[in-house]
Amino acid sequence: MSASTVAERPQQREPTIEEYGRMTPREVRQVMREGRFTLRTTRNVALGHVQCALVVLPKSLAFEFMLFCQRNQRPCPVLDVTDPGDPEPRRIAPGADLRTDSPGYSVYRNGVLEGYRTDIVDLWQDDSVAFCIGSNTSCDLALRRAGVQTERNRWVLKTNVPTEPAGPFHGPLVVTMRWLTPKEALIATQLTGRFPFNHGAPIHIGDPAALGCDLQRPMMGDPVPEIPKDVVPVFWACSMTPQAVAEVSGIDLMITSAPSKGLISDLESDKVCAP
């Protein structure tokens, strides 16, 4: 490539959050592939599209993990599984490369978080299988349209409720807790029930102690403050459950999405309510 060609190329600045919100999933994934995505979260990115948490495992563990997801359908609704060695999620994001097109990955070795990555090209094996698991950020636009705020008072918490094990996979259920007004809580319950393949309706409402929520150590951010009298805590099963499972299951190598960094699929959230 000649110097003049380079000069002609427009400067590639990162889109603003408003621009990210209006971009197509394919456009956003391209930015991620080029390593230009620097936001802390994919929330509000390519609004109205289903976002997925990833899990990457060797083929030898794929059946057991699939079984884990079947036994824990609420936190782990599987929307796509790649063929061994194929990094393209052909059904939900054709053309995407799962090694580079997700904005962040957590790498666990023997249950220890080795670190975060922005690509997993060097970790991908000939027999790697990727699971794409629906995330509750997928419902944000639908909730907002229905008058339910989605920006504030939202935490991801470990519980003391065990998941149903399968093979080596076990660990605590992780939930998203949102503080809503009573009216919002009722609307959100009905609305999310229409998305059975995206965690569905809440699994609990009211006292966080009933699930044994760890309010002091959310999976991201600061401890949860005292709950005000005028809000209703509402709890959904969360697709960060595989990260908690990776911590305790001690798998040789298990890759998940980094917290709050989902794969942006081509699926339109409004359509998956009747898949």
Add this chain to the structure above:
Amino acid sequence: MSASTVAERPQQREPTIEEYGRMTPREVRQVMREGRFTLRTTRNVALGHVQCALVVLPKSLAFEFMLFCQRNQRPCPVLDVTDPGDPEPRRIAPGADLRTDSPGYSVYRNGVLEGYRTDIVDLWQDDSVAFCIGSNTSCDLALRRAGVQTERNRWVLKTNVPTEPAGPFHGPLVVTMRWLTPKEALIATQLTGRFPFNHGAPIHIGDPAALGCDLQRPMMGDPVPEIPKDVVPVFWACSMTPQAVAEVSGIDLMITSAPSKGLISDLESDKVCAP
């Protein structure tokens, strides 16, 4: 055992259909285990409980079949998967033995139906994995309570719509067609939509030709007569799809439920609408 003990044992007659309807799943499975179940269908048996179609495969094909089910969630909603070699579906029918407690099995070798069995004790292997797939008979009681007849004008048909393949598994989608009044069709659509893990809402309504339904050769019974003007044909994905898949996929040994003969699980249909 002495002759007198035998004489004291009450004569074991088969329950009537009305008695079957009121029996618990465990009681019904016991009758099946003893080989005393002779009805043509499990419809109306242990009413209000989820019935399942079975698929039994070696562990080596379990991941690919699980993937097939994930990619074809509407016809193949997986409700339980046994651990390799374990014939007990611990989550949906604890205490049951899948080798004997289902009233009929179809045995396919290389895509050819070898025959029907009432048990598969001799075919069960140390690495056999059984998949329990929700059947639409599970919704019958709920439909009836809502005023939708479920007894007449109901066929299981192959379509020319291909399923999404996975590994060696491929074949046509199978549907249940019911002829309903317009009012029944609208009620049934709303009601079955509440059961996303039991085939959910209809996949089609109206002209059977749109799905390429084979009206001349239903998977059971006589050809479909001409459709009267005052009924609406309504189509649900059907858990007999694995039988059509067994016919064309040419697996060495694939065992399914025999037509219309489901495993009676302990799950209450009314409860699985919000699993």
